[in-house]
Amino acid sequence: MVETLGNLGQNETFDVVVVGAGGAGMSAALFAAIDGARVLLVESTEFVGGTTAYSAGTTWIPASPHAAGVNRDDTSANAEGFLNRAVGGRSSNAMRRAFLDAGPKAVAHIEANSDVKYRARPFHPDYLSEVEGSTLRGRALEPLPFDGRKLGRAFALIRPPIAEFTVLGGMMVDRDDVGHLLNMTKSLASFGHAAKLLARHARDRMSAPRGTRLVMGNALIGRLLYSLLKRDVTVLVSTKVEALHKGADGIEAVTLSHVNERRRVGVKGGVILASGGFNRHPTRRGEMLPGADPDWCPGAPGHTGGAQDLALAAGARFGDGALSNAFWAPVSVRKRADGSTAVFPHFIMDRGKPGMITVDKTGRRFLNENTSYHLFGIAMQEANKTTPSVPAYLVTDSEGLRKYGLGMVRPGGKGLAPFLADGYLVEGNTLDELATKLGIDGNGLADSVARNNRYAKSGVDADFQRGATAYQNANGDANWSGPNKCLGPIGLAPFYAVRLYPGDIGAATGLVTDTHARVLNRDDQPVGGLYACGNDMQSVMGGVYPGPGITLGPGLAFGYLAARHAAARCRTTRAALTDARGEAHALPIDLTAHAHAHAK
The missing domain is CATH 1.20.5 (Single alpha-helices involved in coiled-coils or other helix-helix interfaces)
Known part of the structure; x- marks a missing residue:
């Protein structure tokens, strides 16, 4: 049974309304429910999970309760120093301190009061491992796998992972x-x-x-949904927020719509915006991400920026000063048989391995292939200002393809025909033939391969210092016999390439908030009853990507801060009403809510 907006009464009131059911929004809703609030979670698409469901689910929280198990020497002070050096003036020191203080508390609180469980990866370096204060382990948490069968029919509510990241049909x-x-x-x-x-x-x-053994981002979303339904949180899918209504003390109601249904829903404690950011906004995308085709974005479809528009109309403002307005990754693109577009982020599986190079239209390398995916995406766009580098071309030989795969082409070197037929994968019996098919300079490509092969022997990349940091080496091949785990020769024909584009994987610029995640106006005063977290909020990372999970980590921490503040605000309002009326009004904890099951 699919429940939608029509199941709500005409005069419903909730303590906390959360807009957006990605990782940050679902966490905020759960924190508010744990604090005893009656919570409504509103999602504009047919699935919960947002881009978190597509992701690895990694959550960057320094000094968490799990950190000591893999790195006893790390501290919150170390992490603060690291962020100060890596991010600096691109974000507020006070906001970074609030994140570092709240993060461990959020992890402990959600694990103690729900089915959300994490573990620390034994080896998962910060991306800027060359910066003082970085670590190789302990800050990156991942969700424990989850048995989706526990959700029953509600399992169908979870946004499936990117199909190309699964095997054997799901x-x-x-x-x-x-x-x-x-x-x-x-x-x-x-x-x-x-x-x-x-x-x-x-x-x-x-x-x-599809498979019900959920891992990575799907596991996190499964655990969050299971916990929300156990706490009787009302979940509405395929429902849009059309208006925020302000009263004397701030936001007091929202108007929701689903097809031809509309409801005005009262709000006592606050509205928390976690709708995913501006990335698919009809006009703001072009203004903030010029030249980035929406078809290159691998994110979930719900981040239209509509909720942010409502916040701006209520007095909010966008932040500024970030290194980039978005976080990036190189992606390859392919049309599926059903006509939809598959966008494949090249995180770690291929581009950083031995025997792989990336070149521009001239056939020349223009970056360090083992840099973080965020810096890779930025480098593509910067280089493109002077030399055509979008698309760029990820090149390997038959041995590299066999060992590591190439984008959507899996390791093993088999089943290439459909990829070759539709042009996703390009093959050449010689480098010159490959260059001709790609439309790039053959002499440049030959020279780039020759230089790479010399560097593979010496172990030193004289052009871009590939493999010079712990993070870069971690993404090489630990079993490679050469002197540099990131460098290997290219020489065994045939040769292969895929085209790479800069894909935005999340918003870095968002609504300005304070350390309680309250949305601020142009006078730096809170817009009463309005909060933001996740990619709706100005990133505390300032458009820098210092480590794995630096969107989900702050999303969890500020979802915790927003939810607890909103729930406390609700209790304060109730106390004031009690004083005014001379009556006692207990905070409802065990109220009947609408748990949604989405059936295709």
Whole structure:
């Protein structure tokens, strides 16, 4: 049964309304519910999860309760120094301190009061590992895998992962699973691990359209949804917020719409905006991300900036001073058989491995292939100002393709025909033939490959210092026998390439808030009852990407701060009403709500 707006009464009132059911919004809704508030979670699309559901689910929280298990030496002070050096004046010191203080508390609070559970990766370096105060482990948390069968029919509410990131028709795999699957014929332990995965997936496909073993971002969303439904949080999908209504003390109601239904819903504590940012806004995208085609964006479709427009009309303002208005990753693009567009982010699986180089229209390298995906995307756009670098071309040989794959082409070197037929993958028996098919300079490409091969022997990239940091080496091949884990020769024909584009993976510029996540107006005063977190909020990272999970980490921390402040505001309002009327009004904790199950 699919419940929508029509199930709400005409005069419903909630303590807290959260707009946007991605990781930040769902966390904020859960924190408010844990504090006893009656919560409404509103999502504009048919699924919950937002871009978090597509992601690895990594959450960057320094000094969390899990950190000591893998890195006893790290402290919040170390992390603050690291952010001060990496981000500096691009964001507020006070906001960064609020994040660092709230993050560990948020993790402890949500784990103690819900089914959301994390673990620290034993090795997951900060991306700017050359900056003093960085660490190789402890700050990156990942959600524990989750059994989607626990959700029953509500499992269909979760936004499925990017299809090209799954195997065998919808089986999710994480970085550990990938290693076992690739080594299943070489290791008994890997064979056992892979056999369990395959058997579980076979059982799933007998009754479900995809695998129910959820990992990474889907696991986080599954755990959040399960926890929200257990706490009777009302969840509305395919529902838009049309208006914010201001009263004497701030936002007092919202107007919601679904098809031909409309409801005005009262709000006592506050409205928390977590709708995903401006990335698909009809005009703001062009203003803030000039030249970035929307088809290159791998994010979920709900981040239209509509909620931010309502906040601006209520007096809010956008931040400024960020390194970039968005966070970036190189992506490759392919049309699926059903006509939809597949956008594949090249995070770590190919571009940083030995035997891979990236070149521009002249056939020349123009960046360090092992830099972070954010800096890679920025470098593409900067280089394109003088030399055509969008698209860029990720080039390898048959050995590189076999070992690491290339974008949507999986490792193994088989099943290439459909990718070659539609032009996603380009093949040449010689480098010159590959260059001709790509429309790039053949002499430049030959020279770039020759230089790369010399650097692979010496272990030193004289042009871009590839492999010079701990982070870069972590994304190389630990089993590579050469002197540099990021550099290997290109020489075994045929040769292959895919086209890369700068894809925006999230907004860095958003609504200005204070340390309680309250939205501020142009006079730096809070807009009463209005909060923002996630990508709706001006990033505390200032458009810099210092480590893995630096969108989900602040989303969790400021969702915690916003929810607790809004819930406390609601209690204060109730206390004032009690004083005025001489009556006692208990805060409702166990109220009946509408748990939604989305059935296709």
